[in-house]
Amino acid sequence: MKRTKSGAISRAAGAYNENADAIALRMRVFGLSEKDARDQKAATFIGRLCMAGRRNTTDGITEAQYEAATEYLAAYANFQKAVKSPNALRTGSGGGDQGESADYDSRCRRWVQKFEAIQAAVQQEQGFHENRGSNMWAAIDYLLIRDEQHSHMIGDLRLALNAVGHHLGIIQRPKRRIVESAKAA
Incomplete structure (x- = not known):
């Protein structure tokens, strides 16, 4: 029996095989290697897209886009807490913090303002002429919030x-080109 330096029985070997069923399922369902299936990102569709992007395939997302996705999810969760939305689908419990602390009001206002600013940034991008055929809101809802797999929405999710x-400063803004006919007008 392996022991640690302090003499306690080591649990390291058990931890490696602890999630063997979940890892085998990820390997079978998503076609991942064992190394990829053990990665924590393999648990979500967005994470698997990020892993595909790391392999330099065209069907994934970048690390920066993955970071933007996690920031969006954190802002969404904070917004849900701020408005005391019951999160019955995930936790089965009621709304947010019932103990109204001194700075609770200001913290909730900041959370709501941040989420509304992120939504405004997405809406502005949705309104650009070159993005008129995309549905970014559905991509965010289905792929990011609900964690469903819809491969036809990946392009809209990237946008x-x-x-x-861009709004959060994670990805540098590209310079927009002005079309010559628009300059003349």
Whole structure:
């Protein structure tokens, strides 16, 4: 029996095989290698898209877009807490903090303002002429919030995550080209 330096029985070997069923399921369902299936990102569709992006495939997202996705989810969760939305689908419990602390009001206002600013950035990107055929809101809802797999929405999700990343300063803004006919007008 292996022991640690302090003499206690080591649990390291058990921890490696602890989630063997979940890892085997990820390998079978998503076609991942064992190393990829053990990665924590393999648990979500966005994480698997990020892993695909790391392999330099065209069907993934970048690390910066993944970071923007996690920031969006954190802002969404904070917004849900701020408005005391019951999160019955995930936790089965009621709304947010019932103990109204001194700075609770200001913290909730900041959370709401941040989420509304992120939504405004996505809406602005949605309104650009070159993005008129995309549905970024559906991509955010289904792929990011609900964690469903819809491969036809990945392009729209990339655009939405770029907008979130630009707003939060995670992704550098590209210079927009002005069309010559628009300059003359």
